[in-house]
Amino acid sequence: MGFLGRSGRRGAAIMSARWRRFIPGSRWGLILIPFLWLLLFFAIPFLIALKISFAKAAIAMPPYTDILYWVDGFPVLKLRGENYLYLLGDSLYIKAYLSSLKIAVIATTFCLLIGYPMAYAISQMNPSTRNIALLLVILPSWTSFLIRIYAWVGILKPNGLINNFLMDIGLIDAPLKLLHTPIAVYIGIVYAYLPFMVLPLYTNLVKHDHRLLEAASDLGAKPWQAFLKVTLPLSKAGIIAGCMLVAIPVVGEFVIPEMLGGPDTLMIGRVLWQEFFNNRDWPVASAVAMVMLALLIVPIMIFHRAQSKEMEGRLS
């Protein structure tokens, strides 16, 4: 082959590897640019929110007190726990956290119950139909989230499509109250987040080896037994990824409870929004955010582990 021969080429490669170490070139530039971006605009903001959650609201710009100030040339750090005590003291906040968690768990369960059969059916198709079905699942998540939620307002409202239809066929005399109820919130969440459940499940299910099911059936397992003993355990990673992808953002959801829920639909994302935009109490809003983050940190880490396996898994 080359005139240098095998060992000569390797020698050249080692030389250039040695040189590369002294050039602060591609490797570190590649890491540092996205790293610094995320550090500055994703990680550090949380620290600032943590800091401000210990401050006190003030009528000023920015509307909070400094927690670090100077007295006779010495820095004084004053951390106020008031905001957190306030959250604990007012049952509204605890109720909002609990009801957000409850809504997230129930809605995720429904997404899984609807999404799993869909993902399974798609994974069983032949490749060309499969791609079309997959496109049909993804397409709604590309069109505006807000508009898809808005569509349900028109369907569920008192003179909306469902009530009009039921009254036309004479099943009911007066319109049912559907909009601004918990049911509307559940419908909205399942509707908006279903694609996020189907996709990771499909990615997992499509990789399964058919021969395992054939082996199970050869050994006398009925189809449902083979499903419970082979397919379901093998798809555990997909189920975890899908559930986290739905449940975590739903806990902090604002748009759906605001548009489809009633005034009594308590969700913590909505409470945070009101603290910030209506009450203009930035420190309390920060404390609400920090407690939410503390509740979600374990699920986020579980999701991170599943996701990074997916991202690096096929690396040789």
Place this chain on the structure above:
Amino acid sequence: MSQARSSKWGWLFLALGFFFLYAPMLSLIIYSFNENRLVTVWSGFSTKWYGELFQDEQMLNAAWVSFRIAFYTACASVVLGTMAAMVMTRMRKFPGKTLFGGMITAPLVMPEVITGLSLLLLFVSLSAWTGLDFARGMLTIWIAHVTLCMAFVTVVISSRLAELDRSLEEAAMDLGANRIKVFFVITLPIIAPALMSGWLLAFTLSLDDLVLASFVSGPSSTTLPMQVFSSARMGVSPKINALATILIVTVSTIGVIGWYFMQRADRRRQQEMQLAAKQ
């Protein structure tokens, strides 16, 4: 026998699932041509709401703001996302890799109210510390959107990079090309379809975002979702139906075209691989 039965159930489930996903959007489209102001009471075909939509200055301005932000967001997210994907898939270990990976995956699920509020506090604090004016407006919305979208783009591109045949890059390296040249001559053309779908994904995500933009926007930078939200809060309006129809049709068309090109590129690559294998 059982195979046929199970696939029949599968089709039934899929049909119901797709009905659930698409019926609400279809109803939006149909009723956008309704002449009646009461959106869901049909009284005749009309395109007058489209006319009114295009006279609505506020809506048009908001759309223009959103389109510009989405365009710049998509471009920046693809560059940063490609870099992050190279780091995630190609670099085994470096100090801070765990943190790096965490900061890539966390934005995918982090509730937007938390990120939005924290980013706003960052901009306000930066202005206070540096004395510079980080005026809230298009720039701050762009920063917030890039931070969110680059995470999604990274996932799309990493999965492409992970299934890429490394032997091509190694061959080019053996032939004396340096890493940067290998990236631009070999890797980039292969992952181009993923870059394209990453760009489109970032564009639609940015065009769609209400929560982040509401926190970090200023008085002069109302985005389309903010405008839609404030009018939808007042109740349904036929103008929003018209806007929704335009958005749905545009996005679906772009989606289908993008999908078609990805399919074709995939098929061609497979054919080339088979050809190469034969030789």
